[in-house]
Amino acid sequence: MGEAVGTRFPALETRLERRKAWILAGPKPAGTIYVDKGAVDALCQKGRSLLPAGIRQIEGEFQRGDTVVITDPNRHEFARGIVAYASTELRLIAGARSDEIEQRLGYTYGDVAVHRNDMILLTD
Numbered sequence: 730m731g732e733a734v735g736t737r738f739p740a741l742e743t744r745l746e747r748r749k750a751w752i753l754a755g756p757k758p759a760g761t762i763y764v765d766k767g768a769v770d771a772l773c774q775k776g777r778s779l780l781p782a783g784i785r786q787i788e789g790e791f792q793r794g795d796t797v798v799i800t801d802p803n804r805h806e807f808a809r810g811i812v813a814y815a816s817t818e819l820r821l822i823a824g825a826r827s828d829e830i831e832q833r834l835g836y837t838y839g840d841v842a843v844h845r846n847d848m849i850l851l852t853d
Contacts, residue, residue: 749849752796752809760789760816761798762842769801772808773850778841779810781830784823791816793838799848810848813838 764772768783779799791797792815799808814822819842822830827840 748846752811752847752849753851756796758798758809759791759795760787761800762787762812762819763800763802763804766802769807772799772845772848773852776845778845779843779848780827780840781819781822781825781842782827784819784842787816787819787823789816793818797843799843807852808848808850810843812843813841813847 762779762784763786764779764783765785768779771777771783772779785802789797791812793812795812796809797812798806799810800806812819818834821833822842825833830840831837
């Protein structure tokens with residue numbers, strides 16, 4: 730009597746942690762972004778956001794706000810994130826510097842393709 734029964738799951742500590750857990754476990758990724766080695770280093774080693782300059786290829790059709798897989802040059806998934814641009818837009822700005830986005834699209838949603846706060850790394 731009085732014995733604790735069940736399993737306790739403590740709440741995630743921050744809103745950012747909850748968002749990142751949702752990115753990983755939420756909706757199935759709608760597409761894939763293939764990036765170069767410089768982008769992998771910037772994301773994994775320096776904690777940066779994904780810029781269009783590091784994007785080499787887009788696969789699939791997705792909308793702004795969808796979850797995508799991010800792969801390294803060897804096509805290994807190392808991150809997932811929520812995109813700031815649709816696949817059609819990313820194809821037009823892939824490889825471009827951030828200051829070229831508005832020139833290429835005629836508008837901008839910002840400098841990044843996937844913001845660091847909207848991304849989860851799957852590697853150590």
